Amino acid sequence: MSDLEERTFIAIKPDGVQRGLIGEVIKRFEQKGFKLVGMKMLQASQELLHNHYADLSTKGFFPSLIAYMSSGPVVAMVWEGKGVVKTGRVMLGATNPADSAPGTIRGDYCIHVGKNVIHGSDSVESAEQEISLWFQPSELVSYKSCAFNWLYE
Numbered sequence: 001m002s003d004l005e006e007r008t009f010i011a012i013k014p015d016g017v018q019r020g021l022i023g024e025v026i027k028r029f030e031q032k033g034f035k036l037v038g039m040k041m042l043q044a045s046q047e048l049l050h051n052h053y054a055d056l057s058t059k060g061f062f063p064s065l066i067a068y069m070s071s072g073p074v075v076a077m078v079w080e081g082k083g084v085v086k087t088g089r090v091m092l093g094a095t096n097p098a099d100s101a102p103g104t105i106r107g108d109y110c111i112h113v114g115k116n117v118i119h120g121s122d123s124v125e126s127a128e129q130e131i132s133l134w135f136q137p138s139e140l141v142s143y144k145s146c147a148f149n150w151l152y153e
């Protein structure tokens with residue numbers, strides 16, 4: 001996989017969906033120059049969320065995190081492009097919105113760590129793992145077979 005094909009898993013959490021931020025999040029990633037290669041709206045199962053947040057299962061806030069993520073539909077997406085994992089995290093802002101810079105998604109749209117609007121993979125390895133957890137390979141598109149050349153390729 002070339003560095004242009006790096007992928008990250010981004011999810012708009014239930015509060016982001018309820019507050020009408022789906023378009024805003026997509027707009028930011030799209031206009032930055034990243035490619036959307038997969039997207040679906042779903043009510044995440046308990047099993048999926050326990051797998052997704054397995055590394056946080058010993059934390060005191062884990063039950064409330066699972067309840068929060070189960071409180072409504074989420075929009076799961078895979079975005080592709082050079083440096084998309086790291087840049088995606090920068091675009092999200094710090095985990096706690098109190099520390100998220102203005103101009104970031106969390107910095108602009110939330111105030112509480114327990115309702116922080118959006119998820120983004122924190123490393124290339126966790127991105128691969130999360131993408132395979134949330135998506136079947138057949139649900140992701142490749143632009144390689146397109147008749148046009150992507151802007152950055």
Ligand code: IDP
Binds near residue numbers: 056114115118119122
């Ligand atoms: P991240 O989402 O920025 O990667 P993580 O540490 O992986 O942050 O935590 C996952 C999610 O768990 C956070 O986005 C947030 O929704 C929730 N969370 C993290 N820390 C706390 C906390 O101290 N209280 C409540 N919820 C938290």
Ligand code: MG
Binds near residue numbers: 122
């Ligand atoms: Mg995390």
